[in-house]
Amino acid sequence: MALLAVVSGVGLVVDDRVLVGAPIWFKPFKFSVSFVAYGLSLAWMLSLLDRGRRAGWWAGTVVAAASVVEMAIITGQVVRGKRSHFNHATPFDEALFNAMAVTVVVLWLATLAIAVLLLRARIADRASAWAMRCGTALALAGAAIGFLMTQPAPGQTRGSSSVVGAHSVGVPDGGPSMPLTGWSTTGGDLRVPHFVGMHALQLLPLLLMVLTALASRPRFARLADGRVRLRLVLVASTAYAAAFALVTWQALRAQPLIHPDGVTLTAAALILAATAAGTCAALRRSPTTTVPSQEVDETKELAA
Template sequence: MPRIRELHRPLVWFSGSMALLAVVSVGGLIVDDRMLVGVPIWSKPFKFSVSFVAYAMTLAWMLSLLPRGRRIGWWAGTVLTAASAVEMVIITVQVVRGRQSHFNNQTPLDAALFQVMGATVVVLWLAALVIAVLLLRARILDRATTWAVRLGSLIALAGAAVGFVMVVPTREQLAAGDDAAITGAHSVGVPDGGPSMAVTGWSTTGGDLRIAHFFGMHALQVIPLVLLALVTLAPRFARLRDGRVRLRLTLVVSGAYTATFGLLTWQALRGQPLVHPDGTTLAAAGAIVALTAATTWAALRTPSHVGPGAGTTGDSGTSRKEFAA
């Protein structure tokens, strides 16, 4: 595993500060009984801070793997850190004030803060795009790791882009024109603040774009972690010792993740809650499962020309230590 000093320091420090904010938010959930948009008021900074801990640390690790373009990567990571920090400061300030942070135009101050947040999200996304391009051009360790990092960053970029859909005004808000106090929504087909799932706060009566947003962004961690699990299991399962097999499985996982992300986005846009899928959604999910199972079986086939000693050197023999380096 790379040493802390080899990671992108601003992202590491930001991740640490988000871990601290998560602890503070837990305290807020315990002692502050205020509710906002149907959920405990400290739930938003808690969820955002936990998400940013994982997101920032993963990017810090990925940037440390770049063989070239490190200076551009450092600046992109630093800009992303600054934009994320501003967003979290505004979210926390609005919680302290007892005000809604997202979509809020109720007062000039609320509107100004939301506009600043909107600008930081655009900057964050563009910085993540720069990092994704750098990762696409880089050869990182073995091919499986290279593609896990590349595809994870691209899917995360698409997940982050779902946030832009949330700021589109609803029909009711468009009808209200300039008098709309709230512009944009997480939910589709129902107002924000209705019945929701515990902890996540996702709607149980309508579509919720936050589900696809969350799922997509965390491809950044999930896909590399799946590959790490394959590398860890390789000493016990002969087929996983072949780097080509691990590459195929990485592509299968990435494809299944992308398809699931698309399904979650489509389900939300149709105004359908996650916990109440209709027959069409279930059929699409079944197709994803069946296709994933079939491609996994195909990926696990050991090439006929691979001998007993294959997978001990080169690309086929990437060790756990090399993966984490």
């Protein structure tokens, strides 16, 4: 995927073709970079399993294989100058899109298997365990948004339309869009919740890494308590899930991400307020002890 990202980057420079309102090599570039982050995150999580490692190896291998098939089809269609997603123009194009649909289902099920293994794993640091579990669950929810995109948009009919399905809601694909992301600025866009959900797999563990790094500084000594970090991870995961639900609801109402209405802004404000309150509560020290949980464990081991 890293190599394909480089190839696609070169394609963006030397190939000026445009497809559905975007540079034709933008999709393989975007997907390959996303798969790099996705694969590295899952590989790291699988390395922490204390049991079911063989099942985890198989699930990871299935994810890798399905990803390769997906990207081979996307890149092949770019070379042909054809769209890969929602393309029913010819029997061959339809067969390729159907094959992609199968690989996505297989990839999703393999990720689900990894999520179950992580749920059963005995990971010493509970904050790390729940950051990974919540991140994987949200990534599965984000990936599932892709199935909504395959439904016929207004004016499309299965069996007769050359294109069945769309990223945008309320407007045709390929219209005015945000730079870099390509998300619609005139209607809803299901790629927004798809992106937000999928990247919880990286962002929640990254948050924990930041908290752990800060815990070593005297100014943030309270974070050295493992229970405080766990509470903060749970608050962040809940807030992330609420934000994911909000952008999904916004997209389904045919509302652009950058043009929210009053209802959306009110919901966002409530999420922010609840998150702030939850963060303040999570930062309170446990009334039973002020000693970091890791130090308590070490003291017990020395006593034994």
